[in-house]
Amino acid sequence: MSYLSRISLLPQIGEQSQLARLLMGNQYGMHRLLWDLFPGRDGEARDFLFREEQYTDGRGRKLPLFYLVSPREPQTDSPLFQIDSKLYQPDLNAGDRLAFMLRANPVISRKNGGQRSRSHDVAMDAQHQCLTQLCQQAGVSTEGPKRARIKRLDALPASQLQTLIQGYHPAVPASLSALLKLQQQQALQQWLLQRGERNGFQLDEGSHLQQTACRWNALPEKDRGKNRRQAGFTSVDFEGVLTVTEPEAFTTMLKQGLGKARAFGCGLMMVRRI
Numbered sequence: 001m002s003y004l005s006r007i008s009l010l011p012q013i014g015e016q017s018q019l020a021r022l023l024m025g026n027q028y029g030m031h032r033l034l035w036d037l038f039p040g041r042d043g044e045a046r047d048f049l050f051r052e053e054q055y056t057d058g059r060g061r062k063l064p065l066f067y068l069v070s071p072r073e074p075q076t077d078s079p080l081f082q083i084d085s086k087l088y089q090p091d092l093n094a095g096d097r098l099a100f101m102l103r104a105n106p107v108i109s110r111k112n113g114g115q116r117s118r119s120h121d122v123a124m125d126a127q128h129q130c131l132t133q134l135c136q137q138a139g140v141s142t143e144g145p146k147r148a149r150i151k152r153l154d155a156l157p158a159s160q161l162q163t164l165i166q167g168y169h170p171a172v173p174a175s176l177s178a179l180l181k182l183q184q185q186q187a188l189q190q191w192l193l194q195r196g197e198r199n200g201f202q203l204d205e206g207s208h209l210q211q212t213a214c215r216w217n218a219l220p221e222k223d224r225g226k227n228r229r230q231a232g233f234t235s236v237d238f239e240g241v242l243t244v245t246e247p248e249a250f251t252t253m254l255k256q257g258l259g260k261a262r263a264f265g266c267g268l269m270m271v272r273r274i
Helices: 011-016 019-023 027-035 122-138 146-154 158-168 176-198 247-256
Strands: 003-009 049-056 062-070 081-087 097-104 107-110 118-121 201-203 210-218 232-244 269-273
Touching: 027 049, 027 062, 107 122, 118 122, 122 146, 122 158, 122 176, 122 232, 146 158, 146 176, 158 176, 176 201, 176 210, 176 232, 247 269
Parallel strands: none
Antiparallel strands: 003 062, 003 081, 049 062, 097 232, 097 269, 107 118, 201 232, 210 232
C-alpha cells in the first residue's frame, strides 16, 4: 500500500513568514522537514519520494508545493503544512500510454584504470568525451577544465574547427556550442531509454522528449572543506510520453523512484493517462 500526498504551506505560514523563500530550492532542509511527517522513524532509511513544484498564490507570490509518495500516510496535524493524501494504487496494463514528468539525477558509473567505479554526471561526461576527442584530433592539449579546452578549440582556424565538428557529427551546424548541446541531449535520452528497459517502459518514438531545467543543486551542508569540490548534484527535468511494457516493474518504479538523489527531490515520476 502506498500514498500520494499533495503538500503545501499552511496559508498563515505562507502569508506571515519568510519560510517559503527559505524552503524553495533547499533540498537538504526540505528532506528534513518532510521526514518529520513520519514520526518515530529516527535511524531508519528514507522510504519516500518527493518532487518540488511552485504555485502562485492570490497575491502573486511563488510558493513551494510538494508531491510525495510513501508507503505510510504522513501525519496530517503538521504545524507547517497542509497535507492532502490518498491511496496510490496505479492500475496499469502493458500497452498503456502515459504522459510523464520526471526530475532525475542522471549519472553513470565508470572505472578509471584500476580504481573503484565512480559516478559521473551524464551531461557533463558527454561533453567531456566530445571535447577530449576533438582536442586529440586537433593536436591540442586535452588537459584542464571544460572552459580551457573550449578556448583551445575556439583558437583554431575557423575552417579547421568546422571540419572537426562536422566530422564528429555531420548533421550539426558548425558551432561548438551546438555540438556540445546535442551530445548532452543524446546522452540524457540514452540514459532514460536504458532505465526504461530495466523499469518496464519505453519512450514513444513519435513524441518529443523534453529536457529542461538542467541545473546544479548545491548542498552546502555536505561540503567537505574548502579544498574539495562543492557538494551537490545535477538534476534534469524530463517530460514526454511513454508506453508501459511491464506493469509490475513499472509500478514498482513509480513507488520506489528512478535514479540517484532520491532523498533530495529526484526520482519521482508523475504520470497521467492520455
